[in-house]
Amino acid sequence: MNIVKTYTWAVLAFTILCTTTAHAQKGWEAGGWIGSSFYLGDLNTDYDFSNPGLAGGLIARYNFNKRLCFKASANFAQVSASDADSPNAFERARNLSFESNIIDGTFQFEFNFLPYKHGDPDEFFTPYLFAGFNVFHFNPMTEYQGEMVELRPLGTEGQFKGEEYYSVSGGLAYGFGFKVDLSYEWSLNLELNARTLFTDYLDDVSTVYADKDDILQLRNELAVALSDRSIEVEGAPNSQIGREGTQRGNSNNNDTFITLGIGLLYYFGDVRCPEYSR
Numbered sequence: 248m249n250i251v252k253t254y255t256w257a258v259l260a261f262t263i264l265c266t267t268t269a270h271a272q273k274g275w276e277a278g279g280w281i282g283s284s285f286y287l288g289d290l291n292t293d294y295d296f297s298n299p300g301l302a303g304g305l306i307a308r309y310n311f312n313k314r315l316c317f318k319a320s321a322n323f324a325q326v327s328a329s330d331a332d333s334p335n336a337f338e339r340a341r342n343l344s345f346e347s348n349i350i351d352g353t354f355q356f357e358f359n360f361l362p363y364k365h366g367d368p369d370e371f372f373t374p375y376l377f378a379g380f381n382v383f384h385f386n387p388m389t390e391y392q393g394e395m396v397e398l399r400p401l402g403t404e405g406q407f408k409g410e411e412y413y414s415v416s417g418g419l420a421y422g423f424g425f426k427v428d429l430s431y432e433w434s435l436n437l438e439l440n441a442r443t444l445f446t447d448y449l450d451d452v453s454t455v456y457a458d459k460d461d462i463l464q465l466r467n468e469l470a471v472a473l474s475d476r477s478i479e480v481e482g483a484p485n486s487q488i489g490r491e492g493t494q495r496g497n498s499n500n501n502d503t504f505i506t507l508g509i510g511l512l513y514y515f516g517d518v519r520c521p522e523y524s525r
Contacts, residue, residue, distance in 0.1 A: 272364050275515045276308040280436070282508025284324035289452040289496035290343060291328045298332070300325030302506045306436075308357070313364055316357040318377065324349040326504050328450065336482035341495070343476055345387045345398065345450045349504065351442070353420045355379030365514045366431030374425050381420040381442050387451040391473060398451040401470035404495060405457025408465060418444035418501075436510040444502050452496035456489055 283299035304322030311317070327346035330338045361373035387398045399411050406412070424438035447453040459471050475489035487493070 272310055272313050274310050274365070276310070276434070276512040277306065277515070278510055278512035279303065279305050280320075280438070280508040280510030282506055284326055284349075285505045285507075286326035286328050286449065286502070287505070288328070288447070288450050288500075288502035290330060290333075290338075290345060290450045292338070292497075293334060295332065298327060300327060302508060304351075304508075306510055306512060308512065313362040313370065314359050316359070316375075318353075318355050318357055318379075320351075320353045320355075322349075322351040322353060322506065324351060324504060324506055326449070336480055337488070340477055340480035340488055342478045343389075343450075343452060345389050345452075347385045347387045347449065349383050349385050351381055351383040353379065353381040353440070353442075355420055359426075363426065365428060365434065365516075367428075372425070372427040374423065376421075376423050377438075377440075378419075378421040380417060382415065382417045383442070383444075384415050385449055386414055387449065389451075389473065391469070396469065396473065398473065399448075401473055402462065402466055403451055403457075403470060403474040404454050405461055405465070405474075412446060412448040416444060416446040418442040418446075432514050434512050434514065436512060437508075438510065439505070439507050441503060441505045444504070447496065447498055447501045449502035449504065450496075453498045454496060455492050456495050458491045 281303040284302035285296050285299055287294060302322065302324040304320050306318060306320045308316050308318040325346070325348055329344035330341050331344070333339050355377040356379060357375050357377040359373040359375045362370045363373040364370040388395045389398055390396075399414060402408070402411055420440065420442045422438060422440040424436055426434055426436045428434050456475060459474065462471050462474055477488040
């Protein structure tokens with residue numbers, strides 16, 4: 248967990264520095280965004296971005312000043328991948344696939360590279376960086392004999408009943424964007440937002456093949472069938488795949504998903520609590 252501690256201290260130091268060095272322009276913004284989502288992990292090891300899913304969400308942002316903001320968002324994303332699309336012969340022979348809907352809540356601090364003030368004729372646009380954390384729910388599924396099947400309850404890597412991976416996890420959320428005013432109230436935001444997750448099971452693939460007799464005793468024949476879907480492929484014979492203890496995934500690298508979207512936000516102005524004097 249050292250990386251998490253380092254990341255947390257970096258975000259806090261970054262926030263304090265920016266808060267003490269920028270000039271004020273406070274106020275709330277809210278709006279929505281729509282775009283595409285992409286998955287990177289054991290079933291997409293060659294960074295193939297040719298299979299985007301639908302993504303979108305709602306955004307609330309508080310501007311502390313011209314440089315620093317806090318943003319919270321509620322998001323939806325679809326991710327999927329298939330070994331059949333891989334250029335790697337071993338992965339094609341492994342023949343696994345998945346898809347999942349993701350419900351995501353993300354909390355980030357933003358830093359504007361340029362001074363940004365709504366409605367200002369000179370300071371109406373800026374590129375920006377952001378970093379924070381996310382919490383999300385996922386449910387990997389695959390198609391089998393014409394039907395969609397949930398993978399987590401099957402324990403496809405030999406998990407005991409009650410010891411399956413959690414369907415709720417978190418991650419580090421970071422990226423960059425560009426914002427520009429359309430008017431004093433409205434602004435357009437373009438963002439590339441990545442989540443490096445604390446789980447390697449977004450795709451239901453992480454470690455090694457389990458003993459099929461154990462899976463049958465723990466689960467059922469469907470779990471056995473979906474634990475090993477390997478086929479004969481030139482350059483990677485089926486006999487090298489699916490045996491107990493052989494590689495199914497790479498647990499050294501957790502999964503990632505990325506969203507690319509465009510958002511429209513409304514600025515409510517400099518909203519402050521009223522000051523009272525005696």
